[in-house]
Amino acid sequence: MPATPSQQGVDDVSERTQENRSEGQSPATKAGRRLAAQLAAQKAAEAKRRRQAWAGGIAGIAVMALLIGGFVWIDSNRDDKPSNASGANPSASAAAPDAPTAPPAAPAPQLPAGADPALGSKPTVKAGTGELKKLTVTPMIKGTGPAVKKGQNITTNYVGVFYKDGKEFDSSWNAGQPATFPIGVGQVIPGWDQGLVGVTVGSRVQLDIPGELAYGNDEAQAGGRPTGPLRFVVDVLAAQ
Template sequence: MSEQVQDRSAGQGPATKAERRLAAQLAAKKAAEARRRRQSMLGAFVGVLAVAALIGGIVWLNKGDDTTSTASSPASPTAADEPQLDPALKTKPEVSAGEGELKELTVTTLIKGTGPEVKAGQAITTNYVGVLFKDGKQFDSSWDRGEPATFPIGVGQVIQGWDQGLVGVPVGSRVQLDIPANLAYGDTGDVSGPLRFVVDVLGAQ
């Protein structure tokens, strides 16, 4: 009986070592799989962080560009800031002779503009037609030259009838100026006597 027990004891030794080796191998395999899972999860997390950082950087750069552009670009005038000109100001007016004897400056508003009033010392841009008051003969016209005329107003650079008659007129207006000779070019010369102008005030600066 003692020999049988000894044989069983001797047989258990190798079996136990094999089981231990198998267990160790299984444990090592599980540990390796666990490490791979952790590495895979860590890699995925790092990838997500990298993508998020890239997107955040792009958004920040775009925001910075918008801010810089807004800060560096001066405010552009909008259509609302500029007076709307009547379409009639795109067409040369018909100007006829006056009636009676003209003794004083007469300003008649034909179209009232919506812009600011002209101030003395400003440079105004105009289209105009000038005729002799008595017979309506044209002697000058910016329309015929193909471009508006710009000049200072209210400072003695033009005839007195213009200086006195155009200051205070809103930009965008068309006015008729009936000017006696003493406020125009006098009674001598090629353009003499009372005059009539129709003036479009297109701008003032």
Template sequence: MSERTQNRSQKSERRLAAQLAAQKAAEAKRRRQAWAGGLAGIAVVAVLITVFVIVGQGKDDSTDQAASTPSAGASAGASAATSASAAPAGAGAPLPAGADPALNTQPKVEAGKGELSKLVVTPLIKGTGPAVKKGQTITTNYVGVFYADGKEFDSSWSRGEPASFPIGVGQVIPGWDQGLVGVTVGSRVQLDIPAELAYGNDASSGRPTGPLRFVVDVLGAQ
């Protein structure tokens, strides 16, 4: 074999070896990519399973917590004497122990009759709890209407939660301060309030004017 022929043969062998090496490298790369893809898929599945487990546990925890937590509408002003197993009132607060179940139902409030010149407190349901004292924070459900025509202007029932506030210390209208001190917890009372003990007669104030009528359920006092 001549030297030239030998050189050509060696070059052919080197090219063939290079091609074989390239093919092997390409196959190895494909295998690595396939493994990487498989591992990535496994990792995604593992992450999804973990997320589902965590979400499921969160739902279970939320359900357990909701079952053991008092109604979110119950105010911090509810009486300590309120029974934990009492039926929930219609506007989101538990009734006091031994309270009349009628307090679960929103009262129908009608217009007053005649001229109203002084505060009139009319018991509708007599509660068996302690009497409200000046300075206590009371929890109530209430409906407020205009005395003259019975048109409703405010209601805790429509908001789905009771209202709590200090009583007898000027934090509410005088008709409430004067009319609710001494009322027993668990009571429903009707307050007919002349304008001077309510919001007055100034229509520009944006508040209900003239004589007003409220029906108030006293759910707690502390």
């Protein structure tokens, strides 16, 4: 129902009071609030910039640390590698001082003029067959030099094996130089004295020698030297 005059007057007074409150704020108060809001926004922006600056600085430090670590690692690896200033292939460098080295090969013998080049290589000597009853001289290479004479000093290369099994017991090739001795005067075994006189210089001969013309057939007689029948292949290189 409609309000009474008295109640309406009260309501009018209340509405005017609220309007006065909202309209009664001074311009200075509004400006202060705006300023406070701007200051707060500036502080927030400044704090954000500081956080970003700290994050950027930490990231930069981390990158620098990684770069420095990488340079140190590369430099240490470079120091560990052997220098190769000459540019030579490392695989062609000299062996370490304590590395085993192969013994030097024996020098090739000085061959007489016109000699067969085969005399420059050690022959392969095999075992004999059958029973050996007498001295047998078998020419293998015929030399073109003068014939060996009794009493001359001859220079030879030789290989000695047991006649029955072909096992080597002596060789001037293993010593690395030829052997020189007088021939035909009892300075060597009878099989050599008898078998080599008359052989021409530059020849290779096979001597099959029974025990009695070598060192004997029993150990007591041989005195620790090889016993029984023997086979020698002898190269006559010089005779003087």
